[in-house]
Amino acid sequence: MTFVNWLKRNLVVIAGLATLGYLLLPNVIVTVFSFNKPKGRFNYEWQQFSTDAWQHPCGVAGMCGSLSLSLQIAVWATIGATVLGTMIAFALVRYRFRARGAINSLIFLPMAMPEVVMAASLLTLFLNLGAQLGFYTILIAHIMFCLSFVVTAVKARVMSMDPRLEQAAQDLYAGPVQTFLRVTLPIAAPGIAAGALLAFALSFDDFIITNFNAGSTVTFPMFVWGSAQRGTPVQINVIGTAMFLVAVLFVLASMVIGNRKGRQKA
Amino acid sequence: MTTDNSGDVRLSGISKTYGAFTAVHPLDLTVPQGSFFALLGASGCGKTTTLRMIAGLEEPSSGSVHLGDQEVTHLPPYKRPVNTVFQSYALFPHLDIFENVAFGLRRRGIKSVKKQVEDMLELVQLGEQARKKPHQLSGGQQQRVAVARALINHPKVLLLDEPLGALDLKLRRQMQLELKRIQTEVGITFVHVTHDQEEAMTMADTVAVMNAGRVEQLGAPSDLYENPQTTFVANFLGTSNLIEAEIDTRSGEDIVLKAGGGKLVLPRTRCSAPGTTGGKVLVGVRPEKITLTHADDAGEIAEGRNRITGKIADSSFIGVSTQYVIDSPVCPEFEVYAQNIDRDARLVPGADVVLHWNPAHTFGLDPAQDIDAGVDAGEEAA
Numbered sequence: 001m002t003f004v005n006w007l008k009r010n011l012v013v014i015a016g017l018a019t020l021g022y023l024l025l026p027n028v029i030v031t032v033f034s035f036n037k038p039k040g041r042f043n044y045e046w047q048q049f050s051t052d053a054w055q056h057p058c059g060v061a062g063m064c065g066s067l068s069l070s071l072q073i074a075v076w077a078t079i080g081a082t083v084l085g086t087m088i089a090f091a092l093v094r095y096r097f098r099a100r101g102a103i104n105s106l107i108f109l110p111m112a113m114p115e116v117v118m119a120a121s122l123l124t125l126f127l128n129l130g131a132q133l134g135f136y137t138i139l140i141a142h143i144m145f146c147l148s149f150v151v152t153a154v155k156a157r158v159m160s161m162d163p164r165l166e167q168a169a170q171d172l173y174a175g176p177v178q179t180f181l182r183v184t185l186p187i188a189a190p191g192i193a194a195g196a197l198l199a200f201a202l203s204f205d206d207f208i209i210t211n212f213n214a215g216s217t218v219t220f221p222m223f224v225w226g227s228a229q230r231g232t233p234v235q236i237n238v239i240g241t242a243m244f245l246v247a248v249l250f251v252l253a254s255m256v257i258g259n260r261k262g263r264q265k266a
Numbered sequence: 267m268t269t270d271n272s273g274d275v276r277l278s279g280i281s282k283t284y285g286a287f288t289a290v291h292p293l294d295l296t297v298p299q300g301s302f303f304a305l306l307g308a309s310g311c312g313k314t315t316t317l318r319m320i321a322g323l324e325e326p327s328s329g330s331v332h333l334g335d336q337e338v339t340h341l342p343p344y345k346r347p348v349n350t351v352f353q354s355y356a357l358f359p360h361l362d363i364f365e366n367v368a369f370g371l372r373r374r375g376i377k378s379v380k381k382q383v384e385d386m387l388e389l390v391q392l393g394e395q396a397r398k399k400p401h402q403l404s405g406g407q408q409q410r411v412a413v414a415r416a417l418i419n420h421p422k423v424l425l426l427d428e429p430l431g432a433l434d435l436k437l438r439r440q441m442q443l444e445l446k447r448i449q450t451e452v453g454i455t456f457v458h459v460t461h462d463q464e465e466a467m468t469m470a471d472t473v474a475v476m477n478a479g480r481v482e483q484l485g486a487p488s489d490l491y492e493n494p495q496t497t498f499v500a501n502f503l504g505t506s507n508l509i510e511a512e513i514d515t516r517s518g519e520d521i522v523l524k525a526g527g528g529k530l531v532l533p534r535t536r537c538s539a540p541g542t543t544g545g546k547v548l549v550g551v552r553p554e555k556i557t558l559t560h561a562d563d564a565g566e567i568a569e570g571r572n573r574i575t576g577k578i579a580d581s582s583f584i585g586v587s588t589q590y591v592i593d594s595p596v597c598p599e600f601e602v603y604a605q606n607i608d609r610d611a612r613l614v615p616g617a618d619v620v621l622h623w624n625p626a627h628t629f630g631l632d633p634a635q636d637i638d639a640g641v642d643a644g645e646e647a648a
Contacts (some may be wrong), residue, residue: 164356167323170343171350172370172415179344182369186360 027244034237041231053234057242060233063223067239070204070220073135077142077203082196084143085150086188092151093158108152110145118145119212126213133215141213142203149202150195157191272334273299273422273455275320280329282315289315291479292329297423297457297472299334302449304458304470308502308640312479313459314353317425320457322346333422344373349416350425354432355408357400363387363411364396370419386418389448406437413445417452424449426458430465442468463503467491475499477640495538497548497631502640506550509596510633513545521630523549526596530572530628537630548631553601555627558590560610561618573622576600578615588613592621 007014033043037050058064091097092104110118122144126137165187169179185192207221214222224236275297282290290312297303305313318324320331322343330339338346349370357366367386368379376382387393390410392403400408409429416424429445430438446469449456460466466473467487474484475498483490483499494500497508511525521537523530530549539547551572559567567573576594588609592600602621604613613619 162354162356164352164354165358167343168350168352168356168358169369171321171323171348171352172419173344173373174369175342175344178373182373183358187358 027241030237031241031244034234034241036234036237038234043232043234043237053238057235057238060227060235062218063220063227063233063235063239066218066223067220069135069217073138073142073219074200074204076139077146078196078200080139080143081146081150081199081203082192085147085195085199086154086192088147089151089154089158089191093155107148110148111152115145115208119209122209123212133213134217137213137215138210138217138219141209142206145206145209146199146202149198150192153195153198154188154191157188161187271299274332274334275303275423275455275457276332277316277320278330278332280316280319280326280331282312282319282324283327288479290319293481295474295481295484297455299455300453301472302446302456302458302470304460304466304473305476306460306463306466306473306502307476308461311476313461313476314427316476317350317427317457317459320423321348321350321425323350347422348425349419349421349423350427351409351412351416351429353428355400355412355429357408357411357415359400362397362399363392363403366400366411367415367418369415374419382418386414389417389451390414405433406441409433409441410444413448417448417454420452421454423455423457426456428459428461430460430462438462438465445469467503475502477502491552492627493536493629494550494631496639497635497637498640500550500629500631500640501638505553505601507553507556507597507600508631508637509549510637511547511549511596513543513547516543520625521547523547525549526574526594528574528596530574531570531625532628532630533626536626536628539630539632546633548633548635548637550629550631551623551627553589554587554603556602556621556623558592558602558604558610558613559620559622560612561620562612564620567620567622570625571622572625572628573620574600575618575620578613578617578619580615581613592619594621 033046034053035049035051036043036046037048037052038045039047053059088103088107092100092107119141122137122141123133126133131137161184165183166179169183170176174182205221207225210219211222211225218226220239224232227233227236275295277293277295279292279294280290281288281292293316295316305316307313315324319326322338322341322345326339330337332338333347338348358369361369364383364387368383371379371382384393384396387396390413392407392410392414395403395407400411403411409432412429426445430441433441442465445456458466458470467490470487472484473487473490475482475490477498483495485493490499491503494503494506497506500506500508509525511523511530514522514524514529516522516534519534521532521534523532532547532549537547539545561575574594574596576592578590579593579599580591582589583606585606587603587605590602590604590613592602594600600621
């Protein structure tokens with residue numbers, strides 16, 4: 001009876017911890033195996049502890065090149081998708097124009113369509129245009145599928161914005177540019193930031209669309225895929241762990257900043 | 267010596283239409299420099315649209331707006347020497363109180379704003395709150411920030427769009443006095459939009475009562491209240507008893523009317539109806555002008571007073587006064603407010619009474635109007 005009561009009281013916590021464990025388990029495995037010293041080419045069985053891979057993260061031919069390429073594409077795709085997506089979101093919320101309804105629903109298409117289909121049709125398009133497959137075709141493809149996520153995130157924020165704030169800014173001697181920079185943009189910023197983060201993550205780890213449209217260029221996900229068929233270097237786990245840590249640090253930093261702001265308010 | 271008229275607001279024939287809907291019919295209005303002017307009306311009467319046309323947030327469909335000698339009809343809001351206190355304040359949520367107040371100064375390129383902002387925050391008693399964000403303040407405090415943010419720019423005219431609507435009653439009364447004090451102190455022209463007739467009468471020097479996109483009547487609060495020109499004003503500002511009567515004779519300064527067998531006297535100057543003999547007129551009297559006497563004491567009523575007989579249908583005691591509803595032959599629901607000074611114990615529902623009042627408190631209106639105009643609007647607003 002007491003156990004049942006205890007369970008009732010702590011069910012939410014238990015469920016939360018179980019979910020967290022489920023989510024984190026793969027990351028733990030990746031991290032543990034980044035300290036492995038495998039026999040042979042495959043890093044699937046624990047042998048012995050070693051920091052070799054951490055000391056030579058670029059020890060595998062071609063890997064760091066592909067990583068840097070992926071990061072570059074992700075940064076540019078994020079910038080492109082965020083700028084375009086923010087403008088589209090504002091246009092869709094603020095203005096009444098022809099085809100607004102159509103655009104509003106078509107913008108979700110890239111989210112809904114199977115990636116393979118989109119990848120194939122993009123390839124058809126590029127080949128018909130006679131485009132050279134590589135960095136720019138990947139970038140164009142990434143901006144395209146990131147757009148809908150940015151638009152969705154920014155639109156939600158812009159829709160909840162009180163139009164009187166901009167009127168107040170205008171009333172207080174801010175011209176159109178000043179109003180946008182001083183009031184509209186700062187208030188929309190959380191939505192834009194969320195969209196940008198999504199775009200970065202999506203672009204960085206995209207495989208299917210990239211694989212179709214890359215030509216001979218190799219991004220990091222493609223490199224991992226390729227090497228998995230011949231053997232998995234421990235360095236892949238090192239990169240994976242490092243990315244995970246960076247993300248965790250970002251989250252922690254934003255929480256600390258948020259808390260400090262909260263404490264100032266109180 | 268020339269008088270400063272740079273804070274005059276002159277609206278000439280301005281109107282606003284949205285497609286087929288006319289929000290404001292062509293309107294002429296002059297608000298003199300330094301006055302506290304209220305636009306009063308129920309929601310949807312065009313008062314806010316009028317205010318927004320002065321602010322530049324709405325472009326008039328016709329007519330012109332002048333501030334002093336300057337025409338501003340087509341100037342964008344950020345080029346007009348006018349500031350607005352918005353309904354629900356529209357404080358910038360991402361800026362602290364100091365930066366909210368400094369916003370207008372900074373946009374005009376003024377570098378050293380610290381002293382001015384601090385002085386302004388002192389004026390509205392918010393010096394301690396400078397580094398807080400708007401959502402951390404109470405409604406009344408936010409309201410004062412909105413006033414400070416507008417006033418710091420020394421506008422020619424301050425526009426207030428239902429600034430007290432979101433506050434509770436007690437705080438609203440307090441802020442009314444506060445705003446009035448600030449207005450007297452800074453001497454800026456205030457144009458105040460409200461649906462609360464008491465608020466308009468308490469604060470403003472001049473009130474324009476608006477209905478369906480038109481100004482029904484304009485004047486000092488006491489003038490509007492004592493001499494309503496239309497049934498809408500009579501019903502919207504406070505309560506009026508209106509009776510239909512027939513003109514019997516006109517003798518000198520007075521018009522004698524027949525209503526339900528009795529005679530009523532109406533001063534000619536207080537009649538806005540055409541008033542030819544044999545014609546109709548709507549006679550009005552405010553509930554608090556009427557004295558209630560028990561029918562047994564009818565003999566004691568002084569000569570020369572307008573009188574009507576009736577029976578008390580209902581009475582409600584509300585502390586300072588008692589409100590009676592009288593069923594009389596001329597009007598089934600005649601309202602009378604009596605101060606609770608010497609309460610006559612016989613004045614209970616069912617008692618026969620005589621209602622009497624000084625003829626000077628009677629007013630006459632054009633009978634072509636809807637007798638109930640503004641009744642619901644007034645109730646909704648109160």
